[in-house]
Amino acid sequence: MKQIVIGSEKKQESAVIQGCMRIAGLSEEAVDRLIKTDLEQGITFFDHADVYTDGACETLFGKVLAREPGLRDQITLQTKCGIVRGKGEHNKAFDFSKRHILETVNASLKRLQTDHLDYLLLHRPDALVEPEEVAEAFEQLYAQGKVRHFGVSNQNPYQIELLKKYVRQPLEINQLQLSIKFTGMIDAGLNVNMTVEGASDRDGSILDYCRLNGITIQAWSPFQYGFFDGVFLDNPKFPELNKKIDEIAAKYGVSNNAIAVAWILRHPANMQVILGTTNVTRVAESARGADLVLTRQEWYDIYQAAGNKLP
Missing domain, CATH: 3.20.20.100 (NADP-dependent oxidoreductase domain)
Known part of the structure; x- marks a missing residue:
């Protein structure tokens, strides 16, 4: 681990x-x-x-x-x-x-x-x-x-x-809260000086602030979209995102849960990921994501597949 x-x-x-x-x-x-x-x-x-x-x-x-x-x-x-x-x-x-x-x-x-x-x-x-x-x-x-x-x-x-x-x-x-489908603190940093959706900084640059001050971010609801609206993995509402996640999961021989964890931990902000599941099989699958390092392109591919646009 x-x-x-x-x-x-x-x-x-x-x-x-x-x-x-x-x-x-x-x-x-x-x-x-x-x-x-x-x-x-x-x-x-x-x-x-x-x-x-x-x-x-x-x-x-x-x-x-x-x-x-x-x-x-x-x-x-x-x-x-x-x-x-x-x-x-x-x-x-x-x-x-x-x-x-x-x-x-x-x-x-x-x-x-x-x-x-x-x-x-x-x-x-x-x-x-x-x-x-x-x-x-x-x-x-x-x-x-x-x-x-x-x-x-x-x-x-x-x-x-x-x-x-x-x-x-x-x-x-x-x-x-942070997941592939809940990325406000990341969106604001990518859309500086833009007027598009995602440019609004609702959190006061909390991601950069924590990095500057040595504060560890613990990401909760890593598989959820919205505020407890449901899980995005294997959800037919998000076909493009799940197709991309499954493609990368197959490449590394891991579950889609592991990719969702790996995506958060790929960010260099020294984060932790909080698993909410009590299913021991899912825990073991998800834990594998901690030791998987996505490429820069894979990280951005997943981000865009989630519906986010880069300026």
């Missing part, structure tokens, strides 16, 4: 991450098998969030860690906080207050049955954020040894800069 370097400490981590958002419906045995498959493929990084099935995913994962002595030392464990969900369609909020961060981290540690998190990310931007409170929460969690590294998710450059003004610990990760 390809390794990437994260943060100022130059931590070596797997280029592919196992996302745990969908594990709540699995048995303990199935989760154990999923973790073991990940480790066999070289995937050692596991991503959670306190809101995934209201904490059930963390609870289930923690039960497996508790019954497998030594397993915790083999993995990198990450969770996210900041989203508050209540009952009702509109009963949702974001909360980066010191109290909320500390309470949710302590709850996550209890559910995961571990004494520390390797990474904690702030899940989605809080319009009412008081960065001084975030700094106080991070400082306390770090001093207590409960969180070793920090980052954000779905944030733009100025939101990160605001936090950095007060937070002492480096913000090492930004989790952002």
Whole structure:
């Protein structure tokens, strides 16, 4: 498995991450098998969030860690906080207050049955954020040894800069949606000084900002198009794209999942890819993409087959 370097400490981590958002419906045995498959493929990084099935995913994962002595030392464990969900369609909020961060981290540690998190990310931007409170929460969690590294998710450059003004610990990760069919952060950089579709910079050049500041992008929903609209692989809505992906997959003797992963990792921004699947066969197939380096022309051929035009 390809390794990437994260943060100022130059931590070596797997280029592919196992996302745990969908594990709540699995048995303990199935989760154990999923973790073991990940480790066999070289995937050692596991991503959670306190809101995934209201904490059930963390609870289930923690039960497996508790019954497998030594397993915790083999993995990198990450969770996210900041989203508050209540009952009702509109009963949702974001909360980066010191109290909320500390309470949710302590709850996550209890559910995961571990004494520390390797990474904690702030899940989605809080319009009412008081960065001084975030700094106080991070400082306390770090001093207590409960969180070793920090980052954000779905944030733009100025939101990160605001936090950095007060937070002492480096913000090492930004989790952002990216796939062959969700390429806004790439499109804007290719269409500078153009008036065509794709020229709008909605994210403040977040891709270049992360590269300049040594922040690792974790790409979520690598097989999705739109905002959870569905999977583009083998989807008849995208015949030209799937024809090109299948053609390249046949050349390298891998699955189309592997090509979708390889396309993201071909970008020189030192990214990681988060797999959402819990199917062990698909995990193994996708993991092969981490060690496959597409040619420059193949990368651009796939990009254009997805419906993107180059200026």
